[in-house]
Amino acid sequence: MVLEAGAGPVDPYALGGTLLLAFADRWPPRTLLIGYEVLRAVVSAVPAAGLLPVPAMLALVFVAGLPTAVASASRTALLPDLLDGDCYVLGRAVFSMAAGGTQVLGFAAGGMLIAAAGAPGALWITAATCLASAALLQLRLADHPPRRTGGSAGISETWQVNRALLRRPAVRALLLAQWLSPALMVGAEGVLVPYAAQVGAPDTAGLLFAAVAAGMFAGNLIVSRLVRPAGCERLANLLALALGLPLLGFALHPAPGNATVLLAVSGFGVAYQLALAHRFLDAVPETQRGQAFGLLLTGTMTLQGLAAAAGGALGEVAAPGLIVTLAGAASAIAALMSWRTLSPTRRP
Numbered sequence: 001m002v003l004e005a006g007a008g009p010v011d012p013y014a015l016g017g018t019l020l021l022a023f024a025d026r027w028p029p030r031t032l033l034i035g036y037e038v039l040r041a042v043v044s045a046v047p048a049a050g051l052l053p054v055p056a057m058l059a060l061v062f063v064a065g066l067p068t069a070v071a072s073a074s075r076t077a078l079l080p081d082l083l084d085g086d087c088y089v090l091g092r093a094v095f096s097m098a099a100g101g102t103q104v105l106g107f108a109a110g111g112m113l114i115a116a117a118g119a120p121g122a123l124w125i126t127a128a129t130c131l132a133s134a135a136l137l138q139l140r141l142a143d144h145p146p147r148r149t150g151g152s153a154g155i156s157e158t159w160q161v162n163r164a165l166l167r168r169p170a171v172r173a174l175l176l177a178q179w180l181s182p183a184l185m186v187g188a189e190g191v192l193v194p195y196a197a198q199v200g201a202p203d204t205a206g207l208l209f210a211a212v213a214a215g216m217f218a219g220n221l222i223v224s225r226l227v228r229p230a231g232c233e234r235l236a237n238l239l240a241l242a243l244g245l246p247l248l249g250f251a252l253h254p255a256p257g258n259a260t261v262l263l264a265v266s267g268f269g270v271a272y273q274l275a276l277a278h279r280f281l282d283a284v285p286e287t288q289r290g291q292a293f294g295l296l297l298t299g300t301m302t303l304q305g306l307a308a309a310a311g312g313a314l315g316e317v318a319a320p321g322l323i324v325t326l327a328g329a330a331s332a333i334a335a336l337m338s339w340r341t342l343s344p345t346r347r348p
Helices: 012-019 029-049 054-065 068-082 087-142 155-167 169-198 202-226 229-252 256-283 286-313 320-337
Strands: none
Touching: 012 054, 012 068, 012 155, 012 286, 029 054, 029 068, 029 087, 029 155, 068 087, 068 286, 087 202, 087 229, 155 169, 155 286, 169 202, 169 229, 169 256, 169 286, 169 320, 202 229, 202 256, 229 256, 229 320, 256 286, 286 320
């Protein structure tokens, strides 16, 4: 899982996840993913060529963002088709590490590309990489049939299946266990910039954000490589608590170096989700697997975006250190509320 979200009046990712997720199971994964990459290439090329005025380009980007949730759901649901048993959990860890690492590198590379080639040049390069990704999918990804056939996909089916999934107690509990603690922890990220300024080191704000990402990477790497799946399940409760408990140290207004350590330990706790990966897979019907993963991802992105926005808003009226502390306490309480769900269970 990547702790990333955008908060705004209307989030195209959340809107797509609300309206279009049924297509994740209705369309063949390779066709869907290739089409999405081609769409991204077009969306990058149009502003690069200067074919539309700014308002129209913004509208195009918004509309093109709607199928992002569907593509993410299809991609995630494809992983258990490629990896069986414990290999699936390891694959999820590698998937999370690769996603987080490429995003961090992408931000850095994007800045350098804009400086070297200008914004249009960077967009043309983005369009080319999207087309290269589509070609790679065509050449290397085997064709898989859709998980569900018959009838027609659309908004009504998306709502119907989402409701059906949320009515299943096991699925609902696993969703909440994966949504709440990380989202509440992300509320702390909304005030890391003012916190760095408050302690007299504004230049360290980037380091604080990087510490969370580094902790997430280390957690997925260490837990997936050194801890067997049964042991990972036994550690899930403690790892989930580790998301929030280190942030309580911000009540003491730690210096940037100590704050970096606390945030890295907090990020490490995200590895608790590896213990729930196979349980969530087992809890959802195979014909609804894509939509189930889409619901998980949509809820994650939406709640994290709202939490980050709420943290930033509270930072206007309260000290940043207090906001981080409260976010940590809320995350720890959410982990305690999900204690039974996080406890080890025998799989059939």
